[in-house]
Amino acid sequence: MKTAVIGLGLIGGSVAKAIKENTQHSVFGSDIVRSVVLRAKLTEAIDEELTPERLGECEVVILALYPKDAVRWLRDNGARIQKGALVVDCCGVKKYVCDRAREIAAENGFVFIGGHPMAGIERSGFDFSNGAMFRRASMILTPYGDTDIRAIERAKKFFLSVGFGKITIRTPEEHDRIISYTSQLAHVLSNAYIKSPTAPYHSGLSAGSFRDMTRVATLNPAMWTELFFENRDNLITEIDALAERLTEYSRALKENDADGLRRLLEDGVMMKALCDKAEETTA
Template identity: 30%
Template sequence: MTRNVLIIGLGLIGGSLALALQKAPETKVYGYDLSEKTRELAKTLNIVHEVVEDVEEAAKKADFIIFGTPVNATLQWMDELKNWSLKKNAIISDTGSTKGLIMEKALELREKGLTFIGGHPMAGSHKSGITAAKPYLFENAYYILTPFDDEDGNKIIALKELLKYTLAKIVKINAEEHDHMTAVVSHFPHIVAASLVHQLDEENKKFPMTSMLAAGGFRDITRIASSNPMIWRDITLQNRKELIGQMDAWIEEMQRVKKILMENDDESIEEYFKKAKDVRDALPITTGAFYSTYDLYVDIPDYPGVISEITGYLAEENISITNIRVVETREDVFGILVISFQTEKDREKAMNCIRTHTNFEMHVS
């Protein structure tokens, strides 16, 4: 019996999910997006088996409905969904990065006899939109489900059975835990990165050369400050309770560091950095929240054309890269050319490729 899956919202996440689920046997993936241009691209790129124009009509035959839309848009769709005619056992889910508001709205669906299981695939890309969709985007990433505590276990199993074709690591937690943990590892770091950039901007007014020196570590630690402001406006407001708690903890931590500095205790200062290094070095490198890349550091000599030489070798073997940059300082880094890949397998292939053609030293961080 064929499973009918309807994905509403065909951007990076929705499109990638659609491509991954096309690998599931006896499954037909339908797709809808408010944008006519996106729907046309979905047809051209074969993102789904079938693009629909009447989303409510398509929902009538869906066994699974998954929203690939931002949280605010998903909340509006859920309001509309309450009045749709759906299959009795249809399972509804989403892909939003905050879960508290979503699960509150899901209570209204439950009153209508509808099953909603919150979802959040914790992967992404520096690119956005349907043209960036990839079937392997979620591979080895965490895919979090946030069902109600008393949700029908068979419904959860059915959703897991479908989502296993994303090759993600599917875990189940409650919405409150989800929002707290993502505040720690994703949402709050964005605020910190943005605050560091604001501080740089103020300092640059007094010392104009400051921004010219903002290379290496500063650029790396503030990279996420370049994220879409509207998306992070919504995420920050949706998870503001948890973020305020993280800010309070951060201020307390900064007061502790200030005290260490005022005491001028070299052992305490060294121990502070040592503990941070130990914790940081113990973090998993193959999975994580949201966008993860696999970086390769190549110590290249300084001669014209060396970068195009390396990328040429990779192109010859059809090895795709997601980003490439030259690090402007060697402090605390292995090499000056950093090449990022979507998967660990691609990085390994790249290392073998470069090793075949050059004697450049390479390191993985």
């Protein structure tokens, strides 16, 4: 089977490598940076560069671009995609992309299903891509209610074949609401936490907690700005709610309310246990 990967950065490069390492599919890749395409071919992450002619031969197309770029690429190239081909994006927000891609797919006769691989690192670019990145990870798919079940099964089979351990199905709206908490808020918090004037003095006085809290502070500002704004309402809700919860801890300390602080900490411990149990149940 012939597969196209558009965008050979961290995610796209890793997808291309995972396909090559786990299947017999041919992979054609493209990137706006010519040297990246050459490195991808040299390292055998792709078989050949993607051309308009080869695009028309591909049965699966993976879009590993920023949301606006993904939509723009579909508008520019939708007519070249093979009829009936499966197109899946890897963007971190889904409603913005899916609403627009759904119309383009209907106009051009291919199948579009939103996707979001739940794996990554705090670095970006092809040089950090890894074919093992998705091993045992969850791949979120966000089909609309009228998506053909055969297309969904086709997408599930494809992503499991390249190394994903689990397929999670959500609507685009559910995805964006939950991801604003599980991913986007975590990046905001980490980025804000490292700005403390105390941070430069952490050496010798920090360990795992500091590393965990600051890991994703090393983010891609351009990409995350776009993701945050395309999901701004959900993210604002989560940021404001977190600010209110933090204020409760500050208030307890200011008022010398040891019992109140203990209750807040106990509530957090209990919620963590509930989340861990829920994860074990769905694993």
